[in-house]
Structures are given as structure tokens and as C-alpha cells.
Amino acid sequence: MSEIKFSTEAESLIQNILKRYPNDRKKSVLIPALHIAQAEFDGWLSVPVMDKVAEMLELKPIEVYEVASFYTMFNLNPVGKCVIEVCRTSSCWLRGANDIVAYIEKKLNIKNGETTKDGKFTLRTVECLGSCGTAPMLQIGEKFHENLTFEKVDEILNTHQNLEKHCTYLDATTFRKN
Amino acid sequence: MGRKILLEHINVPGINSYDVYRSKGGYASVEKAIKTMKPEDITEEVKKSGLRGRGGAGFPTGMKWSFLAKPEGKPRYLVCNADESEPGTFKDRYLMEHIPHILIEGMITSSYALGVNTAYIYIRGEYFYLVRILEKAIAEAYANGWLGKNILGSDFNLDLYVHPGAGAYICGEETALLESLEGKRGNPRIKPPFPAVAGLYGCPTVVNNVETIATVGPIVNMGGDEYAKIGVGRSTGTKLISASGHIKKPGVYEIEMGVTVEDFIYSDEYCGGILNDKKLKAVVAGGSSVPILPAHLILNTANGEKRLMTYESLSDGGFATGTMLGSGGFIVMDESTNIVKNLFTFTRFYRHESCGQCSPCREGTAWMEKILAKILGGKGEEKDVDLLWDVQRRIEGNTICPLGDAAAWPVASAIRHFRNEFEDFVRNPANQQDIKYYFHCNNIDSAAAYSSI
Numbered sequence A: 001m002s003e004i005k006f007s008t009e010a011e012s013l014i015q016n017i018l019k020r021y022p023n024d025r026k027k028s029v030l031i032p033a034l035h036i037a038q039a040e041f042d043g044w045l046s047v048p049v050m051d052k053v054a055e056m057l058e059l060k061p062i063e064v065y066e067v068a069s070f071y072t073m074f075n076l077n078p079v080g081k082c083v084i085e086v087c088r089t090s091s092c093w094l095r096g097a098n099d100i101v102a103y104i105e106k107k108l109n110i111k112n113g114e115t116t117k118d119g120k121f122t123l124r125t126v127e128c129l130g131s132c133g134t135a136p137m138l139q140i141g142e143k144f145h146e147n148l149t150f151e152k153v154d155e156i157l158n159t160h161q162n163l164e165k166h167c168t169y170l171d172a173t174t175f176r177k178n
Numbered sequence B: 001m002g003r004k005i006l007l008e009h010i011n012v013p014g015i016n017s018y019d020v021y022r023s024k025g026g027y028a029s030v031e032k033a034i035k036t037m038k039p040e041d042i043t044e045e046v047k048k049s050g051l052r053g054r055g056g057a058g059f060p061t062g063m064k065w066s067f068l069a070k071p072e073g074k075p076r077y078l079v080c081n082a083d084e085s086e087p088g089t090f091k092d093r094y095l096m097e098h099i100p101h102i103l104i105e106g107m108i109t110s111s112y113a114l115g116v117n118t119a120y121i122y123i124r125g126e127y128f129y130l131v132r133i134l135e136k137a138i139a140e141a142y143a144n145g146w147l148g149k150n151i152l153g154s155d156f157n158l159d160l161y162v163h164p165g166a167g168a169y170i171c172g173e174e175t176a177l178l179e180s181l182e183g184k185r186g187n188p189r190i191k192p193p194f195p196a197v198a199g200l201y202g203c204p205t206v207v208n209n210v211e212t213i214a215t216v217g218p219i220v221n222m223g224g225d226e227y228a229k230i231g232v233g234r235s236t237g238t239k240l241i242s243a244s245g246h247i248k249k250p251g252v253y254e255i256e257m258g259v260t261v262e263d264f265i266y267s268d269e270y271c272g273g274i275l276n277d278k279k280l281k282a283v284v285a286g287g288s289s290v291p292i293l294p295a296h297l298i299l300n301t302a303n304g305e306k307r308l309m310t311y312e313s314l315s316d317g318g319f320a321t322g323t324m325l326g327s328g329g330f331i332v333m334d335e336s337t338n339i340v341k342n343l344f345t346f347t348r349f350y351r352h353e354s355c356g357q358c359s360p361c362r363e364g365t366a367w368m369e370k371i372l373a374k375i376l377g378g379k380g381e382e383k384d385v386d387l388l389w390d391v392q393r394r395i396e397g398n399t400i401c402p403l404g405d406a407a408a409w410p411v412a413s414a415i416r417h418f419r420n421e422f423e424d425f426v427r428n429p430a431n432q433q434d435i436k437y438y439f440h441c442n443n444i445d446s447a448a449a450y451s452s453i
């Protein structure tokens, strides 16, 4: 079988969330479980990781692949430690999102969609994140950075320079214990 | 100052915590409901209130509740739609961040009304920081006896859970949401059966928006008749409007239905006027899906009456000269805005978010994006504008869910009201600095993923 191993913390997190659904509806935990897996394994879902999730939840691997490939937040390729997601939809565009993207591209010397050679940053544009009133904005992990200026972007890039771990959307304290 | 129902206590320090919320009369509707009302009385009050779904479609909530099937031996579910992904809309986020307990209170009172013992809040994955906030608030509600077994000593039990999505606008469509909650791709289901008969896990289910559910508490407290006194005609009560774009004070405003659009844009109580005192050019009044209107038609109807922030007034004139209240995502554009470029951001959005089930939507959104990219890239021809019109016309009404319509309407309305701008663009391709981002940045490279299997 695969050598992928979840930490006991991550496993118990999944078990805890599993209790939220009827006994015969375990598949409901798939999306939360994939989020936990992505946070656990360097911010992306490799095939062995997805296979492991399938095994844990008693699903066929294809049931996991088809879900992982549908949702934007799941990465099927390696990403940098810090994934910068800049909103590019109307309200943000009206307030200068393109300039923010161009600025970050220049600072990091990468194009939208790319990862820096040192693996520190990935830059990508995303669709409306519900922050239109505080545009332009970007998201890193679970955190929203709003009302962006170039100075703010500089600061954000600085504070995310030397991360030990990948920025994640959730951690062990996001969900309460049932 | 207009009357505030949902945001009455928004400025009270600590209102996001249980203790402060409770001290301001929080959870009173649960007490009133369980101790003094039968479940069907609550549905009756909601009917009287005239409350209409705040997620976008404006369907009467009381009527929706009365359709809920009640077969013996099957559980019923209440699912709160916190997917909030319609561009321009951020009011649910605001409510959940600042007054999470108002949603939880509404979920409990509504569940009691519907005979529901397990309820879920389906929230878009990008809002994980809100999952944290809601989980904390739910834990407080359990600790204080508002959730769990035998609530207030009655025989009513309720468990409430938060369930995160993972980035998909389509999961805001209620049947796609239910698919997603079942751990599947967010492909909308063919209706009927409606969720009221066969929803989550094949059981009768009510899906309501965050704001709709949050309003149930105040309605139970004040009575449906009292709530219905606020507003104009069939647009009763208050509505949260997410205001963004070229205005002095973007943000979430609670308005009494019936405020004039002009007041909403220009008065200091709301948007405070156009940024840098420029001229108003156009407004998308109800989230990206609704028709865009030029300044003269958003401020006044075609008959010259002042347009009001109500379901009826905004749709006055149909799609020829009107629009829709939708989700209340109010995007304002000043005179400098290039309508074609703005449209491109919407069309790219719908192409990205189409689930791919129906050919007219999957192919049509991609085709429209391509035509617009061609125009923006300076390679457009006059016949492309007609082609664009033709493609959008063939999407509308030909898909399982309304995402296809939602993608077509912005295109149709932009051409209807601003055709000259498309033609100008084609004739003298303008400054094109914004177009380089049209290339897909799809973080899902499925081909690469599957080639490694």
C-alpha cells in the first residue's frame, strides 16, 4: 500500500468531522478531508495522497480524483510555501487589481501562475473572494489582505519570505471538537 | 436614518461574542418560539412578514417552507447557503464575521419551525477564517444550551455543523450545493424533484441564504405583520447591500427597501457619491449576473420615475430598460470605466465557474470569453459583436441551472446599452494594458495530474 502517512492529529481531525454526517454518508467528509490532506502534505494533493484519502474513507480513487479536480482550491501540482491569490474580478479590477498583479510579478520576477525558483512563492489570480468593498485584495492561506497598496504588498512579501511551513487554509484549531 | 434590523447592534463592542449578543436580546426568538409557539406558527409569521429569499432569486421564504415534505420516518434538513460567490456580494461574510450568533439563532428558530434536527451551514472554502468564527460561536451556543439535546427543556434536539466547500461558484446553486455537501462534484441536479421533496441525502431539505435565515429571529420577535410594515409593496423589510466599485464609501449597508437608488449612491448615509467626484457611468445593481444599466436608467425608470431599491422597481421595464435586485451586490462604475473590459472580467468568471455539464454553458461561456479576448486584443471585427449577441442568446434558457442565464445576461445588457463601445473598440482598439491576464491561470492542471496516475 502507499507509504503516505497522516499525522495522528490530522487523522483525529478527520475522524472528528466524520461524526457530523449520518453513518451511511461518510463520503460527505471528502472535501474537508482533502483540505486537511492538502494542509498536511505541502499544500498540494499528489496521487498517492489522494489514494490514501480514498483508502481512509473507503472510496474508490476515482471518486477522490473527480472531486479534487473540480474545486479550485485543491492543487494537483506542487506550489510554493506561500500561495498568493489575487482577486481579478470586476470590483477588484475597477480598483486596480491588474496593477497589483503586475507589481507582484515584477517583484517576484515570475508570471501569473508561476512559482519562484526558490519555491517560496506562487502567484495566481482568482475569482471574486467576497472582498469587493475592500478592493483590491489578495488571499494567503486563510487570511485576507484588503485595501492593497504597493507598500502593503511589499510588507506582505517581506513577512512571507522565510516561512518554515506552507501557508494553509485551516489548521487543527479551525474546527471545534464535537 | 433608516431602520436597522440585522445590523441594529453592529456598533456594540464585542457583539461578535456570545455574552454581549445575549445581553442585547440575542436568542430571544428561540425562547419565544420553543416556549410559546408551535412550529407552524413560525412559518405563518414568516409568510406574513413577506420575507423573500436574500440569496438572489427573491422567492417567498414562508411559501418555500410550506412546501417542505414531511414523510414519516425520514429526517428533514435545513442547509444554510453561505457559499456567497456572486461577484460584488460580500454581505453574508460581513454578517457572519461581525454577528455570527444572529445566523446561529436564525438556524435554531428555523429548524424548530421546520422540524429539523440536523442542520448544516455550507460555506465557501475561501472563507475558512469564518469557519473558525462560526465554530467558536456554535461551541458557545452548545455550551449555553441553545443547541444539543432537549433545548430549553423541550423535546426539541438540534445539531448544527459548518461544512466548507473548496472554491466553486456553482456550489451556491442549491442542488449543486447539496451534491457538494454529499462529497461530490458540484453539478446541479435536474429539478424536479425539488430539494423540498428530495434534497440532502434524498431527504426533504430547505436551503436558505445566510441573510434570509438571520432575518427569521427578528421576524419571530417583532411579528410578521410588524416586519411587513417596513418597505414598499411586496418588497418588505430591510436588505443588506454590498456596495463596491467607484464610490467614496464601499461597504455593507442595511437599507429599508424603498430607498431611492440616487440616495443610495449619493447620500452620506450610504455610498457617499462617486469616487473623486467623477460622473456616474453604469451600475450592476444585484451581483454580476444582473443586467448592467447606464446611469440614466439606474437612477430613473424608462418612464422617468425615480428608481427605488426594491425587487419591483429595479426590474421595472424588464430586461429592455430594467435590471434586478439579485443578491444586492451593487457595483458602481464611473465615467472612466471601459464597459467591454469590465464585461470581460465577468465573462471570464463564468467560463471559469461553469460546471461543464451543459454544452450551451460550457462551450458558450468559453466562446464568449474568446470573442471578447479577441476584441480586447485589438483583433475584433464588427461581426464579432453580432456573434457575441448570438452566442449569449443561445445559452439563456437552455441549461440545467441558471448559471447559463447568469453568464448571458451581463453580455446581453452590455451590448444592449453600450453597443457603441464595442464598436469603438473594434474600430480603434484602445489602450490594451489590461488584457494580458486573460490567459487562464487554472491551478488545476488535470492533464498533468492524470498523466502521473
Ligand SMILES: Cc1cc2nc3c(=O)[nH]c(=O)nc-3n(C[C@H](O)[C@H](O)[C@H](O)COP(=O)(O)O)c2cc1C
Binding pocket: B052, B053, B054, B055, B056, B057, B058, B059, B061, B081, B082, B083, B084, B085, B086, B169, B170, B171, B172, B173, B174, B175, B207, B208, B209, B210, B212, B213, B401, B402, B403, B406
Ligand atoms: C449559479 C448560482 C449561484 C448561486 N449562488 C448563491 C450563493 O452564493 N448564495 C445564495 O444564498 N444563493 C445562491 N444562489 C441561489 C440558490 O440557488 C438558492 O436560490 C438560494 O440559496 C435560496 O435561498 P433564499 O431563498 O434564502 O435566497 C445561486 C444560484 C445560482 C443559479
Ligand code: FES
Binding pocket: A087, A088, A089, A090, A091, A092, A093, A127, A128, A129, A130, A131, A132, A133, A135, A137, B087, B088, B089
Ligand atoms: S471582485 Fe474581488 S473580492 Fe469581489
